[in-house]
Amino acid sequence: MxxxxxxxxxxxxxxxxxxxxxxxxxxxxxxxxxxLAYQEAGADAIEVGLPFSDPMLDGVxxxxxxxxxxxxxxxxxxxxxxxxxxxDRVRVPLVAMTYANLVVRLGYxxxxxxxADAGVSGLIVPDVPLDELGGLDDAAAAAGVDLVLLVxxxxxxxxxxxxxxxxxxxxxAVSVMGTTGERADLAATATALAASVTARTDRPVLIGFGVxxxxxxxxxxxxxxxxxxxxxxxxRVLDGATPEEVAxxxxxxxxxxxxxATGTSTGSTAGRVEQHGYARAAxx
Amino acid sequence: xxxxxxxxxxxxxxxxxxxxxxxxxxFGEYGGRxxxxxxxxxxxxxxxxxxxxxxxxxxxxxxxxxxxxxxGRPTPMTPAWNLSAELGITLLLKREDLAHTGSHKINNVxxxxxxxxxxxxxxxxxxxxxxxxxxxxxxxxxxxGMDCTVYMGAEDxxxxxxxxxxxxxxxxxxxxxxxxxxxxxxxxxEAMRQWVARVDDTYxxxxxxxxxxxxxxxxxxxxxxxxxxxxxxxxTELTAGVPDYVVACVGGGxxxxxxxxxxxxxxxxxxxxxxxxxxxxxxxxxxxxHGYRSKVLQDANGQIAEAHSISAGxxxxxxxxxHAHLGDIGRARYVTVTDDEVLxxxxxxxxxxxxxxxxxxxxAVAWVMRTAGSDELPPGATVVLTLSGxxxxxMATLMERAQ
Ligand SMILES: Cc1ncc(COP(=O)(O)O)c(C=O)c1O
Numbered sequence: 001m002x003x004x005x006x007x008x009x010x011x012x013x014x015x016x017x018x019x020x021x022x023x024x025x026x027x028x029x030x031x032x033x034x035x036l037a038y039q040e041a042g043a044d045a046i047e048v049g050l051p052f053s054d055p056m057l058d059g060v061x062x063x064x065x066x067x068x069x070x071x072x073x074x075x076x077x078x079x080x081x082x083x084x085x086x087x088d089r090v091r092v093p094l095v096a097m098t099y100a101n102l103v104v105r106l107g108y109x110x111x112x113x114x115x116a117d118a119g120v121s122g123l124i125v126p127d128v129p130l131d132e133l134g135g136l137d138d139a140a141a142a143a144g145v146d147l148v149l150l151v152x153x154x155x156x157x158x159x160x161x162x163x164x165x166x167x168x169x170x171x172x173a174v175s176v177m178g179t180t181g182e183r184a185d186l187a188a189t190a191t192a193l194a195a196s197v198t199a200r201t202d203r204p205v206l207i208g209f210g211v212x213x214x215x216x217x218x219x220x221x222x223x224x225x226x227x228x229x230x231x232x233x234x235x236r237v238l239d240g241a242t243p244e245e246v247a248x249x250x251x252x253x254x255x256x257x258x259x260x261a262t263g264t265s266t267g268s269t270a271g272r273v274e275q276h277g278y279a280r281a282a283x284x
Numbered sequence: 285x286x287x288x289x290x291x292x293x294x295x296x297x298x299x300x301x302x303x304x305x306x307x308x309x310x311f312g313e314y315g316g317r318x319x320x321x322x323x324x325x326x327x328x329x330x331x332x333x334x335x336x337x338x339x340x341x342x343x344x345x346x347x348x349x350x351x352x353x354x355x356g357r358p359t360p361m362t363p364a365w366n367l368s369a370e371l372g373i374t375l376l377l378k379r380e381d382l383a384h385t386g387s388h389k390i391n392n393v394x395x396x397x398x399x400x401x402x403x404x405x406x407x408x409x410x411x412x413x414x415x416x417x418x419x420x421x422x423x424x425x426x427x428x429g430m431d432c433t434v435y436m437g438a439e440d441x442x443x444x445x446x447x448x449x450x451x452x453x454x455x456x457x458x459x460x461x462x463x464x465x466x467x468x469x470x471x472x473x474e475a476m477r478q479w480v481a482r483v484d485d486t487y488x489x490x491x492x493x494x495x496x497x498x499x500x501x502x503x504x505x506x507x508x509x510x511x512x513x514x515x516x517x518x519x520t521e522l523t524a525g526v527p528d529y530v531v532a533c534v535g536g537g538x539x540x541x542x543x544x545x546x547x548x549x550x551x552x553x554x555x556x557x558x559x560x561x562x563x564x565x566x567x568x569x570x571x572x573x574h575g576y577r578s579k580v581l582q583d584a585n586g587q588i589a590e591a592h593s594i595s596a597g598x599x600x601x602x603x604x605x606x607h608a609h610l611g612d613i614g615r616a617r618y619v620t621v622t623d624d625e626v627l628x629x630x631x632x633x634x635x636x637x638x639x640x641x642x643x644x645x646x647x648a649v650a651w652v653m654r655t656a657g658s659d660e661l662p663p664g665a666t667v668v669l670t671l672s673g674x675x676x677x678x679m680a681t682l683m684e685r686a687q
Contacts, residue, residue, distance in 0.1 A: 053464060053587040054573055056473050057320045057480070063463045075585045100318050100572040105586030127318045127572065131308060152322035154483065159324070177322055178481040 004045060004093040004122035004146045004169040008204040008225075011044050017257040018170075018204060018226025019217070021233055021250050022047040022097070024065040025082070026074030028237070032086045037243035039092050042254035046090075047124070047228060048083065050076045050098035057126045059181025061231040064238055076102055080118035087119045095122030095148065095169065103128070108139035116143040122169045124148045130163055137166060148172050151197055153189035164201040171197050173224060175209045182231045183210035186219045194224035214256030221260045229253060301615050302504070302541075302548040302606065309497020309576075312612055314605030317496040319476070319575045326483040331498040333403045338505065343398065350394050351509060354427070355384045357391075359510075361517035361668075366636040371656035374666040376521060378514045380539060380673060381641055387673030388510060388539040389420035393489060395506035397424035400487035407431040407482070410489045411475040413440055413468035413535070414597035414644070415447025416673060417491030422456035424489075432456040435474040437467035440596050447677055465590045468600050472574045492536025493604030496575030500604050504541040511546020514668055522666050526550040529661060532670040533557050533647040534565075534618065535597050537604035539672040544616060547668075554616035556607060557647040559626075562591030564603035565611050565618035571602075578605040594623040594681065595643035597673075625650040627685060630675060642673035643681065 008018055021041075023034045025048050038046050051066035051074060058066065076098070083094060096115055103111045103125055115123060123145050128136055130149060140147040146169030151160055154177060164171060175190035176183070190207050197205045207220040208228030217227045229250070236246045309315040317327055337343040351357040359382050364375040380388035400408060408425045409432070412418030418434035425432035434451055438460040441448050451458050464470040472495075479488040493500045493507075519525050530547045532540035534556040544554045558565060564579045571580035573588050581589040581601035591599045603618075610616035621629075626643055629650035634640045641649065648669050655661040675682070 054469060054473050056476050056574070059477070060463075067464065070587065077585075101580070101582065101588065102586040104570070104572055104577075105582070105584075126320045127575070129317070129319065129321050129324055131324070132316055132318055150321045152320070154322050154325045156325065159321075163321075174320075174322060177483060179477045 001168065002121045002144045002146045004095060005203065007093050008044060008170055012204050012225045015261055016044070017221040017261045018044045018206060019250070019254055019257055020045045020047055020095070020206060020226065020228045022049060022228060022230035023237070024049040024051055024062065024069050024234060025079035026051065026069040026072060027065050032082050033243040034237070034246065035086060035090050037247035038250055039090060041247040041250040043092055043250065044226065045093045045095055045122070047095045047097050047230070048079065048120070050079055050096055050102055052099040052102055055099060057179055059179040059231060061182065061235050061238065062180050065234045068238070080114055080120070083118045083120065093122060094120045095124060096120050097124040100125055100127045103136065108136045109142070112139045112143035112145050115145050120145065122146045122148055124150070124172060126150055130159065130166065141168070150174050151193060153177050153193050160196060160200060164197060164203070167203065170204040170206050171201060172228065173197055173205055173207045175207050175211065175220070178209065180209050180231050182212040182235065186211065186216040190220060191223045194220070198223065214253045217253045218256045218260055221257055226257065301610065302545045305497065305501050309501060311500070311606040311609035313570070314576070314578045314608045315497060315500060316577050317575065318572045318577065319496045320480065322480050323476070323483070323496070326479065327496050327498070329403065333399055334498055334502045337399055337402055343402065347395055347398055350398070351391065355390045355394060356382060357509065358513040359383055361514060361521055363521070364637050367633065370636065371653065372663045373656050373661065374522070375652065376518065376527065376666070376668050377639070378510060378543065378668060378670045380510060381639070381645065381671050385416070385420045385423050386676060387416045387420070387642065388507060388542065388670070389417045389491065390423065391509055391542065392491070392503050392506040392538060393417070393420040393424045396487070396489045397428050397430065400489065401428055401430070403487065405485060405487040407433070407486045408489045409433045409435065409475050409478055409486055410491060411435050411468065411471040412491060413437070413471070413599055414595065414677060415440070415444040415451065416597060416677065418456070418458070419447055419450050419454070421489050422451040422454035425456060426454050433478070434458050435461050435471040435478065437465070437471045438462045439466040440468065440471070443596055443681070444677065446680065467590065468596070469573070469588060476575070492538040493541045493606060494536040494574055494576060494602060500576060500606055503538050504545060504606060507538050507542025508545035510539065510542040510670060511544060514543060515546040518668060524666065527552050527666040527668040529553050529555060529665055529667040531555045531557065531648045531652060531667060533598065533644050533672060534603060534607060535600050535644060536602070537607045539670050541604060541606060543670045544610070548615070554610070555651065556616055556618045557651045558603070558618060558620050559591070559593035559595060559598040559647060560620040560622045561593045562598050562600055563620045564601060565607065566620055568601070568603070573602050576605050578602055578608045594626060595647070597642070597644040598647065619651055621647050621650040621654065625654060629653055630682065639671070640675040641671050642675050643678045645670070645672040
């Protein structure tokens, strides 16, 4: 268990709901200012996209953000050295999100080592599913990086068991059968999925994909431990909003989540406490 | 399997190489199923359905009948009399250009469309580059009464306007893809995204021997009818029964894989011809794109590179994983030709034989023209060349180049 999971568990066990915003690395010249602004707005961890030319699981917003960053000739190394430069000021754990080819290009071991050197403690690679891990999980663990696996509404119960057992950091519950991107409502599939995951693991469970508003986050956090917010924030960035302006949106989601956090525990949480004997202090 | 092949009257071709892939769709170190978790059950369902259908004589019978009475199979094996004399070799052309819709793409599409219907799907989606696979998919959808949406890079919709219109005439919806390089690779991404969102009623009809397992294997099996027929035809056309060389163009590699499959167990030399501007085997490095691991054109950081070829159908940065494997083990050889050689080849074949082939197919022709009489292709050699498609779609490009 690396810093990512320790931090998220601690925040959750203290009764908090988890908020993980996303930024595409290199989207603007001063993109690391977004990290600092997110941190101020109450992020528990931050997901940093290492843009890929062919983002198969991303909707239009993240596609555009990736294209824009790549037009400026952003490389993984540049992004990681930018991160290393703000290391002292970014206290929250960082999770890199990218696609398989960037990882295999360097080799699993070398890629994970570079992440760790830059202070990144988590990794998400959506096109490397459970069956194709091929040692990526071991390479990540050896470097002290938590490899976060995804579950989807279509995931079978047997696979859910396996993924919950092998994911580190948190379990990423993909809310909907679809790509990243803003949606009018939180998909009905989201909470059902989160419920079956929380029943299987005591690791933090975050819902992502389409979480766009405070209301969505509140609805998601009724079952899950928190949310990942990406496209809604990146659309603002693409439209030219400053880090401070984007952080105002994030702060509103934080405020929403905090109303849930101070509430009493839900049925499913109680079930989980029993099942795993975990003390979830502030919720109990 | 043995009895089945006999039952449907196909020549029995056993091969130690081009067989079923190993676990998780591996051809050596290539292949696999690198897709988001959401698509895993969909890929598993396609695999299960294909295994079952391919072992079911009724399915094989249905497909055979469609290939015969609808697609016009078997396609002829035409001796290229005049070119053979000019080049000092014996050149036989496997005429996929004469198949319905004008290319080999129909073989694969009829197989997958029947499979989709068997799986209870009502809608086909596809990616397309030149538009040939899109046209074939739109055709099968019309025939089987299914809805059809084709994703095509915005740049390709401009380059291949005629095929866009053909697809629309056939009742398909054509969606121009504006992300990334706005070409075939981006159309593949978009088709995958749209499949995730509608897996319940939608079947993704992949156009070549690429994509996540089971597609590279399944598409090769649906295309092996080219090689199986060619094997029967050479048995009577050639005194040796088997040609010295088997040559086909390679984009994703489906017409080549289908052709090679018929000769993999012989001592025929297998030659895949890529476009010099899209030569994954020559210039690519191992990588992962569109759900599979293979050789891929990419930069030092792993960003996928754009291919550049005069033929939209070969403008693809990857290559089917089985080809990467056949290349590694030395069973097949992959070579390249330039746009200029291709343009010359189209003209020369047209004037010598009265056959106006597709720019893609002309890559194979260009290699034969370049090497005939050399050590690479010695005088007197016998050659089977798959002419994957006809040139009608390329007339606008050829007119532009002629000016
Ligand atoms: C006529 C023709 N030949 C060849 C190809 C390349 O595909 P493959 O390499 O899968 O045969 C295409 C693709 O559009 C085509 O239209």
